[in-house]
Amino acid sequence: MLARAAVPLLALLVLSACSSEDPVDRDDEDSPAPAEAPVLEAGDAVATTAPEEERRLVVYTSRQPHLVDPLFERFTEQTGVAIDYISDSEAALIERLAAEGEATPASVLITVDAGNLWYATDRNLLQPIDSDLLDQRVPAALRDPDGEWYGLSIRARTLVYHPDRVDPEALSTYAALADEQWAGRLCLRTSRKVYNQSLVAMMIERLGEERTEEIVSGWVDNLATEPFSSDTRLIEAIAAGQCDVGLVNTYYLGRLQKENPDYPVALFWANQDDSGVHVNVSGAGVTAEAPDPDLGQALIEWLAGDEAQAMMAGSNLEFPVVEGVEADPVAEAWGAFVADSMNLRVAGERQAEAVRLMDRAGWR
Amino acid sequence: MAPLLALVGLPILMLALSWLQVDGEVWSHLSTWLLPRLIGHSALLLGVVGVGVAVLGVGLAWLSACCEYPLRRWLDPLLILPLAFPTYVLAFIYLGLLDFAGPLQTALREAFGATPGWLGALARPAGVLPILVLAFYPYVYLLARASFSAGGLVAFEAGRSLGAGPVSVFLRVSLPAARPAIVAGLALALMEALADFGAVSIYGFDTFTTAIYRTWLGLFDLRAATQLASLLMAFMLVLVFAERASRSARVRRAERRTVPNRIVLRGARGWAATALQSAVLLAAVIIPLVQLLAWSLPSIGGMADAGALRLIGNTVMLGALGAAGVVAGGLVLLLAGYRASRRFTLLSELAASGYAIPGTVLAVAIMLALTGVDRVLETTLAGGLLALLLAYLIRFVRVAWGPLEGVAARIRPELFESARSLGASRWERLWRVMLPLLRPGLATAFLLALVEIAKEMPATLMLRPFGWDTLATRIYELTAEGQWERAALPALVLVVLGAIPAVLLMRRLGGRTADR
Numbered sequence: 071m072l073a074r075a076a077v078p079l080l081a082l083l084v085l086s087a088c089s090s091e092d093p094v095d096r097d098d099e100d101s102p103a104p105a106e107a108p109v110l111e112a113g114d115a116v117a118t119t120a121p122e123e124e125r126r127l128v129v130y131t132s133r134q135p136h137l138v139d140p141l142f143e144r145f146t147e148q149t150g151v152a153i154d155y156i157s158d159s160e161a162a163l164i165e166r167l168a169a170e171g172e173a174t175p176a177s178v179l180i181t182v183d184a185g186n187l188w189y190a191t192d193r194n195l196l197q198p199i200d201s202d203l204l205d206q207r208v209p210a211a212l213r214d215p216d217g218e219w220y221g222l223s224i225r226a227r228t229l230v231y232h233p234d235r236v237d238p239e240a241l242s243t244y245a246a247l248a249d250e251q252w253a254g255r256l257c258l259r260t261s262r263k264v265y266n267q268s269l270v271a272m273m274i275e276r277l278g279e280e281r282t283e284e285i286v287s288g289w290v291d292n293l294a295t296e297p298f299s300s301d302t303r304l305i306e307a308i309a310a311g312q313c314d315v316g317l318v319n320t321y322y323l324g325r326l327q328k329e330n331p332d333y334p335v336a337l338f339w340a341n342q343d344d345s346g347v348h349v350n351v352s353g354a355g356v357t358a359e360a361p362d363p364d365l366g367q368a369l370i371e372w373l374a375g376d377e378a379q380a381m382m383a384g385s386n387l388e389f390p391v392v393e394g395v396e397a398d399p400v401a402e403a404w405g406a407f408v409a410d411s412m413n414l415r416v417a418g419e420r421q422a423e424a425v426r427l428m429d430r431a432g433w434r
Numbered sequence: 435m436a437p438l439l440a441l442v443g444l445p446i447l448m449l450a451l452s453w454l455q456v457d458g459e460v461w462s463h464l465s466t467w468l469l470p471r472l473i474g475h476s477a478l479l480l481g482v483v484g485v486g487v488a489v490l491g492v493g494l495a496w497l498s499a500c501c502e503y504p505l506r507r508w509l510d511p512l513l514i515l516p517l518a519f520p521t522y523v524l525a526f527i528y529l530g531l532l533d534f535a536g537p538l539q540t541a542l543r544e545a546f547g548a549t550p551g552w553l554g555a556l557a558r559p560a561g562v563l564p565i566l567v568l569a570f571y572p573y574v575y576l577l578a579r580a581s582f583s584a585g586g587l588v589a590f591e592a593g594r595s596l597g598a599g600p601v602s603v604f605l606r607v608s609l610p611a612a613r614p615a616i617v618a619g620l621a622l623a624l625m626e627a628l629a630d631f632g633a634v635s636i637y638g639f640d641t642f643t644t645a646i647y648r649t650w651l652g653l654f655d656l657r658a659a660t661q662l663a664s665l666l667m668a669f670m671l672v673l674v675f676a677e678r679a680s681r682s683a684r685v686r687r688a689e690r691r692t693v694p695n696r697i698v699l700r701g702a703r704g705w706a707a708t709a710l711q712s713a714v715l716l717a718a719v720i721i722p723l724v725q726l727l728a729w730s731l732p733s734i735g736g737m738a739d740a741g742a743l744r745l746i747g748n749t750v751m752l753g754a755l756g757a758a759g760v761v762a763g764g765l766v767l768l769l770a771g772y773r774a775s776r777r778f779t780l781l782s783e784l785a786a787s788g789y790a791i792p793g794t795v796l797a798v799a800i801m802l803a804l805t806g807v808d809r810v811l812e813t814t815l816a817g818g819l820l821a822l823l824l825a826y827l828i829r830f831v832r833v834a835w836g837p838l839e840g841v842a843a844r845i846r847p848e849l850f851e852s853a854r855s856l857g858a859s860r861w862e863r864l865w866r867v868m869l870p871l872l873r874p875g876l877a878t879a880f881l882l883a884l885v886e887i888a889k890e891m892p893a894t895l896m897l898r899p900f901g902w903d904t905l906a907t908r909i910y911e912l913t914a915e916g917q918w919e920r921a922a923l924p925a926l927v928l929v930v931l932g933a934i935p936a937v938l939l940m941r942r943l944g945g946r947t948a949d950r
Contacts, residue, residue: 128900135911154900157911161651162794162896169801170816173808189654260638262648295534296559299636300916303533310535425652429467434559434638 125151127365130167131180132160133352137385138180144381145372151365160186167195172359177366180222182352183264185271187219188418196355199367207374207392211411212351221351221414222373223382224389226407227269228347229338230323231315232308241338244273244348247315248288256292257304257313261428264421265301265319269348270428271420272412276345279427286431297434302326308335319350324387324400339407346408350417351391438766442785442828445799449667449791452660460658464649472645476669479563479627479641486567487623491574492616494711496604499582500590502696503704509711511940516718517572517882518932520889520906522632523925524565526918527722529636532557562637566627568718573626574619576939577840580878581615582608584844587696600697614843618836625670625789625832631892642666643792656798663795670790674783726929729922745924749888749904749931755819756826757834757883763827764834764879765872768842769864786835788828793892800825800897817899825893830886834879841875881935888932905931 131138135157142153158166160181167174167190179190190196196218204213204220212221229241240251247256259266273282294313298304301322308316326333339347354373356366372378379390383397390397497503498510516524530536534557542549555561586608593603609616631643642662650659699707763785771782788796804816804824815821845868853863869876891906898907905928912921 132914134914156898156900158895159914161647162797162892165656165798165801166896169798169805171805171809173805173814173816175817192654262635262644262652264651267652296638299638302916303529303535306533306535310540312534422653422655425648426463426467429463434640 127151127153127177128175129153129155129178129180130163130176131155131157132163133180141378141381164190167357168193174357174359176357177360177362178354178369179357180354183268183350184414184417185264185268185421187353188415191218195358197358199356201367201371203371204374211413212391214415219353219355220370221353221391223352224349224391225319225321226347226349227265227319228340229315230305230318230335231338233336235314238338243341243344245285248285252292254294255314257294257307257316258297259301259304260297260299261433267421267424268350268417270424271417272348274420274423275416283427283431286433290432305335321387328400337404342408346410349409438763439785444803445828448799448803449660449664452657457658460655468645471640472642475641480624482563483566483627484624487571487574488620490571492578495575495578495582497707499579500587500696502698503707505708511937512715513575514572514936514940515933516568517885517936518929519722521569521630524569524722525562525633525636527725528565559637559639562633562639570623570626573622574616577615577619578612581612615840618840621674622836629790629792631792646792646795663791667787667790671787726922726926729919730926733923745903745905745908748902752904753884753887756823756887757880759823759827760830760834760883761876761879763831764838767835768838786832789832796825796829797893797896819899822897825897826887830883833882833886837878838875841872845871878939881939884935885932
């Protein structure tokens with residue numbers, strides 16, 4: 071009786087593998103005829119054409135609800151478009167999109183790290199957007215050259231140190247953390263985190279694999295303790311004296327400084343005389359099978375508008391991608407910095423290489 | 435049995451099919467740089483958690499089922515409570531407390547200028563192992579205690595009356611009699627530990643699960659990740675079969691109405707038992723609870739709003755629906771395997787092997803399987819509630835099967851023989867003889883599954899339809915960036931919610947002997 075059950079199952083699997091282009095009509099009654107996409111004036115609110123019925127947009131996001139809720143509410147207020155979203159880890163969302171294929175309800179994917187965004191494009195889950203407005207407002211290094219995703223906020227990954235135990239004069243570049251003077255004084259986050267993977271991927275592109283592996287092995291040799299599972303714990307370890315210097319995303323330090331302005335850990339902008347500090351983005355793209363790609367694009371354009379940019383900068387202490395929008399005072403206090411101008415697509419393209427290199431170097 | 439196997443088999447088949455293509459390059463990297471450490475770590479985990487859970491679970495179960503000592507009646511029902519804590523919550527709390535930068539080490543440094551080495555070791559990656567022991571000993575405790583209560587003392591007294599010493603009677607009579615229950619609990623604990631992702635990743639202890647994620651998200655190789663997952667599953671199956679093969683003939687005993695009096699532990703020995711139980715409770719329940727309360731206090735007022743109530747409602751609803759499915763599945767497995775051939779045992783074990791699949795991998799497999807079905811049948815299963823309930827069934831059917839087997843093992847086959855000789859049909863025998871006898875097992879299975887499902891995070895996250903957020907998914911959202919204090923309130927509610935079925939479980943199981 072088991073064999074009987076197994077045969078149709080196998081048949082199903084084989085069939086499903088072959089029926090990639092199944093002309094299943096999924097016209098729901100409630101999907102409206104595409105109305106005119108809202109027109110955006112740079113930096114202005116969306117000029118709405120009053121919707122005849124309520125339009126809805128489905129978003130998959132790996133960003134925390136408390137960060138996206140206010141943005142989505144404001145978007146709905148201004149455009150009348152209601153947003154349903156599912157939040158999950160980026161990996162799960164990407165698999166979900168891939169599995170749903172053309173049946174996906176989602177028009178927009180919002181996630182952090184160019185590595186993840188690149189992975190979504192690599193799996194053919196995003197579609198190119200043709201938007202002069204986005205091309206104008208988002209710097210070239212922070213978006214996909216083919217327009218499949220756009221950065222919406224900047225996070226810099228740089229050095230932090232304990233001012234009592236480290237003279238900032240002694241700090242310079244990421245590579246210099248492999249020097250002997252940092253033996254037993256360096257703390258790192260686990261190499262499982264995509265932030266570190268992207269950083270190493272960019273280093274491979276710039277310095278070559280051999281030199282990068284030398285540097286990363288040097289870091290591992292200098293570790294004061296096993297890698298941490300979060301940037302916050304790493305900064306706390308520096309404050310407590312477990313190590314003297316570390317490598318983190320700026321907003322983690324910002325949060326601690328916001329709670330306590332005298333927090334005993336300081337920030338140092340790396341590689342200022344050289345390639346600039348490593349930056350990454352949170353960003354968004356329109357899904358390949360979006361039920362409503364125009365509306366999806368309108369949301370991304372709205373998120374690149376002045377108001378949304380200011381909201382994002384304030385809520386997570388990241389930097390806006392758009393010039394002229396102010397960051398949070400806590401972030402402004404770290405002073406201006408030169409950012410690496412290499413296109414972030416590299417972070418994804420070389421991520422697997424970076425992970426293998428980190429494995430070889432023994433970075434857990 | 436066939437429909438259950440089909441349901442359960444589809445995603446598992448997906449895992450097996452991943453071997454159709456093997457990427458030599460990825461595997462050579464994995465086997466050079468990751469596998470040696472993974473295998474070492476997994477062995478360490480199995481050893482430490484296995485021994486810890488067995489000793490703690492069996493010891494506490496024997497004390498509370500068969501002995502009398504001060505405060506027993508108060509402590510005993512609480513010993514099950516660690517079950518209500520998700521491992522990721524426990525791990526986070528303890529890492530926060532024991533870390534170099536944590537309050538304990540900081541205070542010690544300020545007072546004495548240094549901290550003892552063992553304390554530092556607890557904050558290192560392997561420090562997750564004692565936490566897993568605390569989190570998982572209740573499986574063994576629960577099942578072993580039920581078994582001891584049901585007749586441990588009868589056998590014990592019989593052995594003693596033949597003149598053997600207490601230790602030797604315990605080892606030669608009581609322990610073998612409870613073996614099926616203990617092993618079922620141990621299997622649950624070990625699988626849960628091997629499939630755990632939250633706690634081990636917080637501590638940075640690399641196991642198969644963390645390697646699966648690394649391969650999938652770092653090397654962008656879902657196939658190799660799935661292959662790793664199926665290896666993990668195969669490894670678990672080997673464990674289970676090794677145990678089954680070595681299992682001696684089951685000891686069946688009559689249910690006796692009159693249970694002898696408990697063994698009274700007098701004086702210092704009694705207080706030692708009390709101290710042991712108190713210490714376990716302090717570490718596994720009280721400290722974490724106090725920490726969660728301390729973090730939640732600022733926001734405790736926010737628990738009564740509509741959104742929070744909906745989260746609680748969803749959690750309970752999914753838990754109940756999922757647990758009903760899981761118990762039905764467990765019953766099918768039990769009946770199919772009851773006094774059946776070995777071939778069937780193999781199939782049942784395979785059907786129950788979903789417990790070893792990390793939640794996310796299972797969710798991906800179900801997603802792939804159902805979207806395939808959807809494409810062929812033009813249905814919309816993949817985005818529906820069914821997908822999630824299926825995940826719970828596959829992942830937790832073993833949780834229901836264990837307790838049911840434990841109870842079934844004690845049913846005397848003569849009962850069925852008599853029923854048959856009285857002309858009862860097969861269904862009548864099932865309905866009127868088997869099910870009533872299984873009732874305690876059914877309740878245990880349902881409550882256990884309920885707690886498990888309420889705590890489950892990765893599959894719930896990935897498969898939940900719109901609007902089905904639960905406490906666990908909310909905890910994930912709040913902790914995605916490591917801000918655990920924000921998640922303390924939903925975690926606290928989840929623990930309290932999970933404590934209710936846990937306490938009910940204890941009352942049921944302890945009912946016959948606890949209040950004497």
